[in-house]
Amino acid sequence: xxxxxxxxxxxxxxxxxxxxxxxxxxxxxxxxPIVFIVVIGFWELGSQSGLIGKLILPAPxxxxxxxxxxxxxxNLWKHLGxxxxxxxxxxxxxxxxxxxxxxxxxxxxxxxxxxxPLVSAIFPIPKIALLPLFIIWFGIGEGSKIxxxxxxxxxxxxxxxxxxxxxxxxxxxxxxxSFGVSWWSIVRKIIIPGAMPAILSGFRISIAIAIVLLxxxxxxxxEFGVGAYILLAGSLVATDQLIAGVAILSVFGLTVAxxxxxxxxxxLRWRT
Amino acid sequence: MEIRLKGISHSYRDGGxxxxxxxxxxxxxxxxxxxxxxxxxxxxxxxRIIGGLELxxxxxxxxxxxPPPTSLNPLTYIFQDFALLPWRTxxxxxxxxxxxxxxxxxxxxxxxxxxxxRTNLTEFRKAYPRQLSGGxxxxxxxxxxxxxxxxVMLMDEPLSALDSQIREILMADLVELWCRENFTAxxxxxxxxxxxxxxxxxxxxxxxxxxxxxxxxIATPLNQRSADSPELGRHQQHLWELLRDEARAADLExxxx
Numbered sequence: 001x002x003x004x005x006x007x008x009x010x011x012x013x014x015x016x017x018x019x020x021x022x023x024x025x026x027x028x029x030x031x032x033p034i035v036f037i038v039v040i041g042f043w044e045l046g047s048q049s050g051l052i053g054k055l056i057l058p059a060p061x062x063x064x065x066x067x068x069x070x071x072x073x074x075n076l077w078k079h080l081g082x083x084x085x086x087x088x089x090x091x092x093x094x095x096x097x098x099x100x101x102x103x104x105x106x107x108x109x110x111x112x113x114x115x116x117p118l119v120s121a122i123f124p125i126p127k128i129a130l131l132p133l134f135i136i137w138f139g140i141g142e143g144s145k146i147x148x149x150x151x152x153x154x155x156x157x158x159x160x161x162x163x164x165x166x167x168x169x170x171x172x173x174x175x176x177x178s179f180g181v182s183w184w185s186i187v188r189k190i191i192i193p194g195a196m197p198a199i200l201s202g203f204r205i206s207i208a209i210a211i212v213l214l215x216x217x218x219x220x221x222x223e224f225g226v227g228a229y230i231l232l233a234g235s236l237v238a239t240d241q242l243i244a245g246v247a248i249l250s251v252f253g254l255t256v257a258x259x260x261x262x263x264x265x266x267x268l269r270w271r272t
Numbered sequence: 273m274e275i276r277l278k279g280i281s282h283s284y285r286d287g288g289x290x291x292x293x294x295x296x297x298x299x300x301x302x303x304x305x306x307x308x309x310x311x312x313x314x315x316x317x318x319x320r321i322i323g324g325l326e327l328x329x330x331x332x333x334x335x336x337x338x339p340p341p342t343s344l345n346p347l348t349y350i351f352q353d354f355a356l357l358p359w360r361t362x363x364x365x366x367x368x369x370x371x372x373x374x375x376x377x378x379x380x381x382x383x384x385x386x387x388x389x390r391t392n393l394t395e396f397r398k399a400y401p402r403q404l405s406g407g408x409x410x411x412x413x414x415x416x417x418x419x420x421x422x423x424v425m426l427m428d429e430p431l432s433a434l435d436s437q438i439r440e441i442l443m444a445d446l447v448e449l450w451c452r453e454n455f456t457a458x459x460x461x462x463x464x465x466x467x468x469x470x471x472x473x474x475x476x477x478x479x480x481x482x483x484x485x486x487x488x489x490i491a492t493p494l495n496q497r498s499a500d501s502p503e504l505g506r507h508q509q510h511l512w513e514l515l516r517d518e519a520r521a522a523d524l525e526x527x528x529x
Contacts, residue, residue, distance in 0.1 A: 175355035178323055179369040179420065180345050189368060193359045270359040270400050 055239060063243035070244060075229075080248070082224035083214060086142065090149025091210045098154045098206070099199065102161025106195075107187070112162075119158050127152040127209075128216045135220070145217040152213040153206040160202025164195030197271070200264050207256045211249065226252075273339045273346065273423040275299040275322060275458070279331035281481075282317060290481040291317055295331070297475060297484060299424060302454040304494075306467040309477030310515060310522035315460045316428055318482070322458060323347045323426045339423035344373050348422035352429040354409040356401040356416075363388070363397040366416045373420075383419050390449075391415040407438035411445075425457040431466060440499075443469055447494045464511050468504045469497050476514045479522040485514055 040060050046052040047059030070076040104111045105119070127148055134144040134151075168191055176186045218227025226248050233241035280295040291314035299305045309315050320326040322333050324347065339346035356365050363384050370380045388394045391411050401409055410430060417425055431439040443466060449455070450470075461467055467474045468490060476485045490497075490507055497504055 171351060171353055171355050172357060174325060175349065175351060176368070178325060178345075178347075178349045179416075180372065181368065182372050185372055189371075190357065193357070196359075268359075270402070272402055 055237065058240040058243055060243075062240040063247065066238070066240040066244040067247065070229075070241075078224045079226050079229045082222070082228075083218065083226045083252075086145050086149060086217070086225070087210055087214050090146040090214075091153050091207060093146070094150040094153025094210070095157050095203070095206065097150070098157025099161050101154075102158040103165065103187070103191075105158065106162040106165035107191075116162075119155060123155040123159065127213055131217060131220065140221040145214070145222065148213050148217045149210050152209045156206045156209060157199070157202050160198050160205070161195060164198025164202075165191055167198065168194035196267055197264075200260065200267065203260050203263075204257065207260065208253065211253055211256075215249065273456070274301055274336040275347075275424055275456075276334040276336055277318075277322070277331070278334060280318065280321060280328045280333070281330040282314065282321065282326075282328045283481075292321075292328070293481040293483045295482070295484055297487070298336075299456060299458050301337075301456050303472040304450065304455075304457045304459055304470050306459045306461060306471030306474045307477060308461055308464060308467050308474060308511065308515065309482060310479050310519040311462060312522055312525070313477045313479050313518070314482040315462075315477060318477075319349075319426050319428050319458065319460050323349055340421070343421045343423050344375075345369065345420035346423040348417045348420055348425055350410075350413050350417050350425060350427045350430045352432050354401075354406075354413045354433070356409055356412055358401050361398050361400055362393060362404075362412050362415075365401070365412055366419050369416050369420050387415040387419045390418060391445075405438070406434045407442055410434065410442060414446075414449075423456065425455055427457055427459045429461050429463075430459075432461065432463065439463075439466070446470060447497075451495050464508045464515070465499070467511065468507045469499070470494065474507070474511065476511060479518045480525070485518075 043052070043057070044060050047054070047057070047062075052059075067076075070079075101115065101119075105115050106112070130151065131144065131148050134147045138144040138147050172190050172194065173186060176190055181189070214225075215227035215230065218225035219231045222228040226245055230242055230245035230249075233239070233245060276298040277295050280292055281290070282292040283290040295318060297305070307315055307318070317326065321328045324333075335346075357368065360368065366384050366387060367380060370383060375383075384397075385394075388397055391414055393408075393411055393415055396404065396408065396412075401412070404412065410433075413430075431442055434442065447470065450457075459467075459470055471490060472494075473487055473489050475487045477483070478485045488507060488510065490504070492501070492503060
């Protein structure tokens with residue numbers, strides 16, 4: 001543009017249009033309880049007005065009634081206790097074995113070459129399909145249930161662990177070697193902490209799988225347990241009890257997720 | 273202790289790409305030898321070979337004389353990317369280098385206190401790496417290297433990841449440290465200004481396969497060198513003339529290492 005035209009027509013000033021923004025979510029803490037209340041409120045209203053059939057979906061208040069009944073009779077603790085015990089024993093054993101095998105696969109070439117294809121082959125099998133086999137092997141009692149949960153927890157943990165170790169920053173390992181740090185110290189002080197974020201996100205997956213398998217396993221030959229309670233409620237068409245049982249499972253899952261969140265913020269406090 | 277490189281050649285895989293060719297060089301006690309060269313000429317590979325992290329295809333790295341008995345790790349690296357453990361604090365990171373040595377907890381704390389004081393990091397001892405700037409992280413890495421009392425420090429572009437102001441400050445810190453402690457170092461860089469400021473001798477490596485083209489001596493004592501000194505300017509100009517064509521040719525090569 002030449003000077004002459006500028007002098008003749010002063011160009012109009014206007015602000016540059018803002019084009020950024022969007023694609024970024026804001027935390028809105030109050031929304032989630034509102035959504036819960038609204039959904040349950042509509043559900044309750046629909047049930048009260050007869051819009052939702054009693055048998056098809058019982059009102060939340062009825063489910064709550066069933067839950068209170070369960071607490072009063074003391075059966076809640078029996079079911080919960082049995083379920084929790086299976087979950088804790090199965091998940092813990094599966095996790096410990098999984099981390100051990102995952103580390104071995106990550107650290108030793110022979111183990112990796114031998115075990116990795118095996119893990120890849122068994123991981124995608126729905127472990128519920130193996131439950132009948134486990135019943136033959138470990139009996140109809142606790143053994144088969146715990147074995148199912150253990151097996152289901154083991155594989156995702158193995159994969160998360162060796163994936164995590166593979167992603168540990170090689171420069172840190174080289175640094176440690178250059179300072180003459182021993183092999184075992186490198187494993188303890190660099191490889192395990194470095195793989196910890198991946199291992200903990202593996203926990204989130206393995207615990208969800210464990211809860212699914214717990215319910216499935218309890219539906220076969222269990223006297224007590226949340227899964228047994230739900231199965232019984234279903235057979236008696238006591239849908240209010242069924243919903244109460246499902247709500248317990250949901251609380252289960254939320255509690256565990258919260259616990260893992262706590263563990264993450266403690267173990268990974270070095271992260272931002 | 274002195275380090276002598278005798279006929280070092282290196283290729284990746286047998287008979288594959290040759291990266292280093294017949295390198296002969298010695299690093300004398302109490303001197304800083306800088307190594308410059310175009311990118312991909314094998315500078316870092318040579319450094320890894322010197323410290324025993326990689327085996328050369330031919331030739332040998334010789335250690336002449338014994339390291340002082342107080343040296344816990346005679347050949348000690350300082351890395352470009354600091355290589356600090358993000359899950360350990362400043363003192364924890366230094367402690368890592370000491371934990372596998374049989375020196376006892378009390379001695380360890382004393383050493384850590386000492387190196388933190390020498391690098392002006394005492395008030396940062398409980399900080400995590402993520403809380404520190406790049407310059408501070410490299411100070412921690414220097415403190416960690418000092419803690420094992422090295423006979424030779426192997427520095428792999430230690431200032432390249434830092435911005436130019438911090439680089440200037442840390443360069444001054446290194447000069448001050450050298451004047452105090454006369455450490456021996458092999459300093460790899462691609463920055464000519466760093467090389468002429470810190471090197472008693474500067475070796476120029478050609479492009480792949482890396483050969484030593486020239487070794488220049490810079491007589492000015494380290495603490496009398498300044499960024500605008502005409503003598504350093506002449507050295508830097510000379511080095512640039514040696515490097516320019518190498519760098520241009522290296523730039524046109526396909527990277528297939």
